Amino acid sequence: MRFKARESKEFQEQKNRLIKKSSEGMVSFRRFLFAPNLLTFVISVVVGNAFGSTVKELVSTLFHFFSALWRWLVRPSHPINFSSTWANLSDFLTSALTLLAIALAVFYFIEFVNNWLIGAEQEKWGYDEPHQDSLDMQKLQRENNDLVKKNIALQEEMLRLLKEEKKEN
Structure with a gap:
């Protein structure tokens, strides 16, 4: 009886270790898969390829x-014929709609990842991340500009006081 209890306890510990290891592995894999740099690269390749195709079709149409x-x-005797242009225009519109569909799919995929697969707020990846960095930099720049203005005002005040002191002496 004691042997079975010990076996059961060891089995339970092994099971818990396995679950913990696999959970840690899944978290690591998820972090790798949804890393901002990897997602940025993948999105750049996919959307960039679609954009390149659209530009190629536009050039061909033109x-x-x-x-x-x-x-x-x-050639004055040659009648105007845009039949080849229409076929290329159709290809261009198809390519542009494909680009739009890919961009929408990527956008909603990122929304899905952020809202359903990533739990921690600091791990979330977003399409507006660089925008937020830019806003933070602009805020710091405004604060710096205000401090520079105050510094200039203080220096002008000091110069004014020194001039008044010279006049009095």
């Missing part, structure tokens, strides 16, 4: 438009 216009202007 090229075909100006090519059709050029043929019409240079």
Whole structure:
């Protein structure tokens, strides 16, 4: 009877150690997966690729438009024909809508990560993080500018007092 109790206790301890190790591993993996630098890189690659494709389609559309216009202007007997431009315009609009869909999907994915998967507020990653850093820097700059103005005012006051003292002597 004593042997079974000891076996049960050891089993319970091993189970608890395994759960603790796997929980720590999952937390580490989650931190790695949702690290701001990794997410920034992934988002940059995905959205950048879609943006590059959109720009490529826009350039192609403009090229075909100006090519059709050029043929019409240079060759008087050539009728104006924008059929190739329409196909490229369709490709451009498809690419632009794809870019928009990818951007929305990334935005809502980040919202999901922040609201459901990340518990601690300091671990949350956001699309406005650099914006907040910029606002903090602007606030510090305004405070610094105010201190510089006060310093200048104090120096001017000291100079005024020294001039008055010289006049009295």
